[in-house]
Amino acid sequence: MLVIFGASGDLTARKLVPSLFNLFIDGQLPDQFVVLGASRSNLSDLEFRNRVVFENTFLKEKTTDQTTKEDFAKHFYYEDLGSDYNSPYVSLSERIKALNELHKTNDNVIFYLSTPPSLYETIAKNLCEAGLSEQEKGWKRLIVEKPFGYSLETAKNLNKGLQQYFDEKQIYRIDHYLGKETVQNLLVTRFANSIFEPLWNRNYIHHVEITNAESVGVGKRGGYYDTSGALRDMFQNHLLQIVSLVVMEPPISDSPEDIRNEKVKALKSLRIMKDDNILAENTLRAQYTSSFVGNEQLKGYREEEGVDPKSETETYAAIKFFVDNWRWQDVPFYVRTAKRMPTKVTEVVIHFKTPHHQIFQRSDVNHKENKLIIRIQPDEGILIKFGVKVPGQGFLVDRANLDFSYSSLTESHIMEAYERLLLDAMQGDATLYARADEVEAAWEFVDPILQFWSSGDARMYGYPAGVWGPKNADELIDGIGFWRNPGPNLTDDTDFCVIC
Numbered sequence: 001m002l003v004i005f006g007a008s009g010d011l012t013a014r015k016l017v018p019s020l021f022n023l024f025i026d027g028q029l030p031d032q033f034v035v036l037g038a039s040r041s042n043l044s045d046l047e048f049r050n051r052v053v054f055e056n057t058f059l060k061e062k063t064t065d066q067t068t069k070e071d072f073a074k075h076f077y078y079e080d081l082g083s084d085y086n087s088p089y090v091s092l093s094e095r096i097k098a099l100n101e102l103h104k105t106n107d108n109v110i111f112y113l114s115t116p117p118s119l120y121e122t123i124a125k126n127l128c129e130a131g132l133s134e135q136e137k138g139w140k141r142l143i144v145e146k147p148f149g150y151s152l153e154t155a156k157n158l159n160k161g162l163q164q165y166f167d168e169k170q171i172y173r174i175d176h177y178l179g180k181e182t183v184q185n186l187l188v189t190r191f192a193n194s195i196f197e198p199l200w201n202r203n204y205i206h207h208v209e210i211t212n213a214e215s216v217g218v219g220k221r222g223g224y225y226d227t228s229g230a231l232r233d234m235f236q237n238h239l240l241q242i243v244s245l246v247v248m249e250p251p252i253s254d255s256p257e258d259i260r261n262e263k264v265k266a267l268k269s270l271r272i273m274k275d276d277n278i279l280a281e282n283t284l285r286a287q288y289t290s291s292f293v294g295n296e297q298l299k300g301y302r303e304e305e306g307v308d309p310k311s312e313t314e315t316y317a318a319i320k321f322f323v324d325n326w327r328w329q330d331v332p333f334y335v336r337t338a339k340r341m342p343t344k345v346t347e348v349v350i351h352f353k354t355p356h357h358q359i360f361q362r363s364d365v366n367h368k369e370n371k372l373i374i375r376i377q378p379d380e381g382i383l384i385k386f387g388v389k390v391p392g393q394g395f396l397v398d399r400a401n402l403d404f405s406y407s408s409l410t411e412s413h414i415m416e417a418y419e420r421l422l423l424d425a426m427q428g429d430a431t432l433y434a435r436a437d438e439v440e441a442a443w444e445f446v447d448p449i450l451q452f453w454s455s456g457d458a459r460m461y462g463y464p465a466g467v468w469g470p471k472n473a474d475e476l477i478d479g480i481g482f483w484r485n486p487g488p489n490l491t492d493d494t495d496f497c498v499i500c
C-alpha cells in the first residue's frame with residue numbers, strides 16, 4: 001500500500017500516478033496494490049480517481065483502452081485528513097487497516113511525503129503515535145521528497161526528527177536524478193569496464209566539467225524557488241549526487257550500503273571553501289533578465305510570479321572546487337546549473353590531459369584534448385572525442401567522435417526516474433536513495449557558499465534569458481578554456497544557441 005501525503009498536490013498528478021500507471025501496464029505492480037491519497041482537500045474516492053487518473057493530463061496514454069485505466073483507478077482511495085496534518089491519525093489508521101484487509105496487502109506500507117518539508121516531522125510523529133511505523137506484521141517505509149533541509153543545521157535537525165519515529169533503514173530520501181538510467185550508468189561505465197577506470201584519476205584527467213542547463217524559467221514555482229535558488233534546488237542534491245558517482249572509489253559490491261559508503265566518503269572529500277576570497281574566486285551566481293528569444297519576450301527572474309522584485313536568489317550557480325583525496329588531488333571540478341539557458345541538457349565531461357610528450361608539431365591545439373562526455377539527458381549516451389590523422393601528407397590531426405546512444409537499444413524500455421525509484425522502495429532497495437550522512441555531507445560543502453552569497457559580499461550577475469549565463473561565466477575556468485556549451489544532440493558541436 002502506498003499512502004501519499006499531499007496527494008492533491010502537483011507531484012502526485014505530474015509524476016507519481018503516471019509512474020505507477022506505467023508500472024501497472026508493464027505488470028510490475030502486485031495484483032493487490034493500493035494507493036491511498038491523504039491530504040487536507042475534501043475529496044471522495046471517486047473524485048480522487050477522476051482527478052489523478054481519468055482527468056490527469058500527465059498520465060501518458062500508453063494504451064487507449066479505457067478498461068485498463070478503470071482497472072488501474074480501482075486501486076485508488078482517498079482519506080481527508082481534516083484541517084491539519086497534526087491531528088491524531090485515528091481514522092487514517094483505521095482506513096489503512098480496512099484497505100489492508102480488503103486488498104490483502106500484508107501490512108506492507110510505504111508512506112510518501114509529498115507535502116511542504118515543514119510537515120515531514122509532524123507526519124512522521126503522528127504515524128509513529130498511531131503505531132504505523134511498527135514493523136511487527138509487515139514492513140513500513142517512509143519516502144521523503146526534496147528539499148531535505150534548507151541548510152546543514154536544518155538537515156541535521158530533520159534527520160534527527162525523523163529518526164525518532166522511523167529507523168534510518170525505513171527512511172528513503174528521494175533524489176530523482178538517481179532514478180535516471182544514465183546517472184546509474186555512471187557506475188557501470190566506471191566499474192564494469194576495464195578501459196576507463198585505469199585512467200580515472202589525477203594522472204590522466206585534467207579537469208571535470210558538469211553542466212545542468214534548463215531552458216525553462218521558474219514558471220509557476222516562483223514562490224518556492226525564491227526561497228531556494230539554484231544551489232539548493234539542484235546543486236546540493238542532484239548535482240552533488242552526480243559528483244559523488246564520478247568521484248567515488250570502487251565499492252566492494254553493488255549492495256546499497258557498500259555503494260552509499262563510498263558515496264559518503266566521496267562527498268566528505270570535497271574541499272570545503274571557507275575563506276571569503278576563495279569563495280569569491282571559485283563561485284559565481286547570476287539571475288536571468290528579460291530578453292527576446294525567437295518572437296517571445298521572456299520575463300526576467302525578478303518579474304516572475306511569486307518572486308520578490310528585489311530578489312537576490314540565484315538562477316545560475318557555477319562552482320569550481322577540488323577533491324582532497326589520493327585520486328583527485330589538484331584536479332579542478334567545474335559544476336554549473338541554471339534556468340533559462342539556450343537548451344535543456346545535463347552532461348558530465350571528463351577532460352583528459354594531453355599526451356606527456358607531443359611529437360606532432362602541426363596538431364591544432366584545440367583538437368588534441370581527449371574528452372569523455374556522459375550525456376545524462378537528452379539524447380542519452382556516451383561520446384568519446386579523440387584525434388585522427390587527416391588523410392594526406394604530413395601529420396595533421398583532426399578530432400573524431402565515437403558515440404553510443406541509448407536510443408539504439410530499442411528493445412529495452414527506459415524507465416522514468418520515479419518508476420524505478422518507486423519500484424525500488426517497494427522492493428526495499430535503498431541503493432538509489434540518499435542516506436542521512438550523504439545528505440549532511442552535501443550540505444557541509446554547500447553551507448559556506450550559501451552563507452557567503454547571503455553575506456552581501458558576493459556579486460550577483462545578470463544574463464539575458466536564453467544565453468549561456470553571465471558574460472564572465474568563463475572567468476571561473478580561466479587558464480583552462482571555456483565551458484562546453486552543448487546542443488540538444490550529443491554529437492552537436494558546441495556553443496549551441498537559439499537564433500529564432
Ligand code: BG6
Pocket residue numbers: 214233234
Ligand atoms: C527538480 C527541481 O528537482 O528538478 C526543478 O526542483 C528542476 O527546479 C527539476 O526543474 C529538473 O529535473 P529534470 O529531471 O527535468 O532534469
